Amino acid sequence: MDFTLDSEHKALADAVREMASRRGARPSANGAGPRPHDPDLWSAMAETGLLGLPFREEAGGFGASAVEVFVAARELGRAGLQSAYADALLAGSVLADAGDDLLGSAVAGEALVLPALAEPMRAFAPVPGGVTATITGEGAVLSGTKGPVPTGAAATHAVVTARIDEEGAGGSTSGETVLVLLDGPRVENDVMVLDGASGRILLRGADADRALVDALAHASVVLAGQALGAMESAMTMTSDYLRTRKQFGVPLAAFQALTHRAADMYVSLELARSTAMYLAMSVAEGDTDPALVGRCRVVLARTGRHIGQEAIQLHGGIGVTAEYAVGHLTAMLTAIERTYGDPRQLLGRLAADVADYDTVGVLT
Amino acid sequence: MQRSLSAEDARFQAEMREFMTTQVPQELRDKVTAGVELTKEEFVRSQRILNAAGYAVPHWPAEWGGRDWTPRQLHIWQSEMQSAGVPALLPFNVSMVGPVIATFGSEEQKERFLPATANLDIWWCQGFSEPDAGSDLASLRTTAVRDGDEWVVNGQKTWTTMAQHADWIFALVRTDPSAKKQEGISFLLIDMTSPGVEVRPIQLLDGGHEVNEVFFTDVRVPAENLVGEENRGWDYAKFLLGNERSGIAAVGALKRHLARIKSYAARVTDENGESVLGHPLVAARVAELEAELMALEVTVLRVAGHSHDGKPDPASSILKIRATQLQQDVLELAVDVAGSMSLVWLIEDDAAGEIEEDAVIPGWARRSTPTYLNFRKASIYGGSNEVQRQIIAGSVLGLKG
Numbered sequence: 066m067d068f069t070l071d072s073e074h075k076a077l078a079d080a081v082r083e084m085a086s087r088r089g090a091r092p093s094a095n096g097a098g099p100r101p102h103d104p105d106l107w108s109a110m111a112e113t114g115l116l117g118l119p120f121r122e123e124a125g126g127f128g129a130s131a132v133e134v135f136v137a138a139r140e141l142g143r144a145g146l147q148s149a150y151a152d153a154l155l156a157g158s159v160l161a162d163a164g165d166d167l168l169g170s171a172v173a174g175e176a177l178v179l180p181a182l183a184e185p186m187r188a189f190a191p192v193p194g195g196v197t198a199t200i201t202g203e204g205a206v207l208s209g210t211k212g213p214v215p216t217g218a219a220a221t222h223a224v225v226t227a228r229i230d231e232e233g234a235g236g237s238t239s240g241e242t243v244l245v246l247l248d249g250p251r252v253e254n255d256v257m258v259l260d261g262a263s264g265r266i267l268l269r270g271a272d273a274d275r276a277l278v279d280a281l282a283h284a285s286v287v288l289a290g291q292a293l294g295a296m297e298s299a300m301t302m303t304s305d306y307l308r309t310r311k312q313f314g315v316p317l318a319a320f321q322a323l324t325h326r327a328a329d330m331y332v333s334l335e336l337a338r339s340t341a342m343y344l345a346m347s348v349a350e351g352d353t354d355p356a357l358v359g360r361c362r363v364v365l366a367r368t369g370r371h372i373g374q375e376a377i378q379l380h381g382g383i384g385v386t387a388e389y390a391v392g393h394l395t396a397m398l399t400a401i402e403r404t405y406g407d408p409r410q411l412l413g414r415l416a417a418d419v420a421d422y423d424t425v426g427v428l429t
Numbered sequence: 430m431q432r433s434l435s436a437e438d439a440r441f442q443a444e445m446r447e448f449m450t451t452q453v454p455q456e457l458r459d460k461v462t463a464g465v466e467l468t469k470e471e472f473v474r475s476q477r478i479l480n481a482a483g484y485a486v487p488h489w490p491a492e493w494g495g496r497d498w499t500p501r502q503l504h505i506w507q508s509e510m511q512s513a514g515v516p517a518l519l520p521f522n523v524s525m526v527g528p529v530i531a532t533f534g535s536e537e538q539k540e541r542f543l544p545a546t547a548n549l550d551i552w553w554c555q556g557f558s559e560p561d562a563g564s565d566l567a568s569l570r571t572t573a574v575r576d577g578d579e580w581v582v583n584g585q586k587t588w589t590t591m592a593q594h595a596d597w598i599f600a601l602v603r604t605d606p607s608a609k610k611q612e613g614i615s616f617l618l619i620d621m622t623s624p625g626v627e628v629r630p631i632q633l634l635d636g637g638h639e640v641n642e643v644f645f646t647d648v649r650v651p652a653e654n655l656v657g658e659e660n661r662g663w664d665y666a667k668f669l670l671g672n673e674r675s676g677i678a679a680v681g682a683l684k685r686h687l688a689r690i691k692s693y694a695a696r697v698t699d700e701n702g703e704s705v706l707g708h709p710l711v712a713a714r715v716a717e718l719e720a721e722l723m724a725l726e727v728t729v730l731r732v733a734g735h736s737h738d739g740k741p742d743p744a745s746s747i748l749k750i751r752a753t754q755l756q757q758d759v760l761e762l763a764v765d766v767a768g769s770m771s772l773v774w775l776i777e778d779d780a781a782g783e784i785e786e787d788a789v790i791p792g793w794a795r796r797s798t799p800t801y802l803n804f805r806k807a808s809i810y811g812g813s814n815e816v817q818r819q820i821i822a823g824s825v826l827g828l829k830g
Binding site: 066067068069070074132304307308315316318319320321324325327328329331332335336337338339340342343345346347349350352359360361363364412413415416417419420423424425427428429 | 430431432433434442501504505508512684685687688691692695704706707709712713715716717719720721722723724725726727728730731732744747750751815817818819821822825826827828829830
């Protein structure tokens, strides 16, 4: 196993850092909350080549891998930039698997194709079950409600997960997964009401389930990179603050009650760093095993929560203000932990299988 | 970045697995896996098998039995030993005093001690801590005063692990009482059979005898037994402690232990006759620990390549903290799985080394509480976890008051 980043990775990181630094987080009325889609940032990400990194050139991508995605996402996380990057790669991965031409315009930043997985009042699953599809030849008619679909109002297309609700053409079976591409989806107040919406079938059945596993693994690499970047920034800001902020006539770094907590944050950071890199390497080599992805995400959720909470606490009052970046990083970590599943759901899936093997191997 | 092992490393891994699971006797490995205390003879027997094959001290300089393996190969070697339940190589020999002598010792010391240390012909113990020098190790007061060709040693060491088996002790002694406390310390090798050395046992919470007090009364030590330069002992000690901390992250052993606990939990049933491994809380705890162990293992792999000549790597502090926390968590889970069976104890002295797997209340269940209590030591030894936090805060994060 080799964790070294080569000169090309470093050049990519520099390019993304440069791009991100020209687009710092903008002031917003809702504190550290969700931002609307930023078309300028999105164009810049497309120009820097980020949107096509993991996809094969034949499919319209740039033929890099999940490792490059990790490198780029980490810089976005360091800068605290919110974007639909994970969503876009999730949808892009499905398009690539389906061999759909739309991927080219998505990679160019012309089309914004976003996934619609989550459903209101249902715990996360790739196909939560409340949205159903009736098959009509090459197409499907959907019913039910998806949401939230973050930044969905800006989407030109949506990849919707659904369950087939009756025997249809092509031998499809009731209950099977279907992935449907909607052109011009209507998203209002983060919700996509699908009554009667019809779209093109991308994949169904076992092919759709496999594609979702791969797509979630790629999106998880984005989340891992962003989470690591946010943790790195939060750690740096916290150390700097402890060194410079004075109380009782001395820097806060004079108080062991604080420095030992910072040291524990650093332990979490190093575990998160190895884990995020390990996930990226695994996905780059084609290992998208949900158990592996789930374990990495559980570790990143815990370390992210630990570092985010402590970063605010060690800053004191300034940490909970909208003007200061550290709380925004914590908000980002809080969101990442609940994107495409949460620790409860991920651990629940892992727990169901623990009796089936002795140990978890990492050296293969 | 690359995850997969190279073909060469995969071959190496297969070789190690083959050797560890076929050449080290099964009865020794079964005892280790079951958490049974080994006798001195069993440790010696196992280490000699490994040493004969060149697998006891591959990390030493090639001249003294080292193999010039890559950090990754060293990790594979360790993890295959641990997964197979091979008795631990004596850390005092292979990761503590051996590398110090090989790096800082004289040619005479190397020839005299290194082959015997690798082969466990000499059993070493560590004379560092004192009653008033725990975390503040540099305040140690055991003195060595030069008298002709000898040092005369007086003082007391404590927490001396397995001193009851030891032939020699490597000790930190104060040779210049007037210097600043870190600067007046030397690293001295002392024959435990010297007149004036006395070992007294300390009984621990689990009822076992593992650590000791060692008293020195006018013990005469030949001058040539001082390692490196006089009054530079603190530097050698820091070098040694960095190695000790990294060695504490025995991920392979932890994984093996967690796998054992799963197999125990599969056999214990709840009020409905279902295995407790199937209980959501137990299964979730196992899944959680497996994820945390994975993170620790990939971190060990990531930092294994870092070398900091003569200086402790701050990464060793991270690994020490996290590995000992997880070790304690895993051992606590064993007590939880044993449940009411954990109320009865199996004291090693009574068990005479028997595994007692098939007893009505099996050995693992009766060992769970004493082992759990014993391993509260893990976050204290090798530099307490608070000392490690102090090192991280100061030398990594630059947090100095």
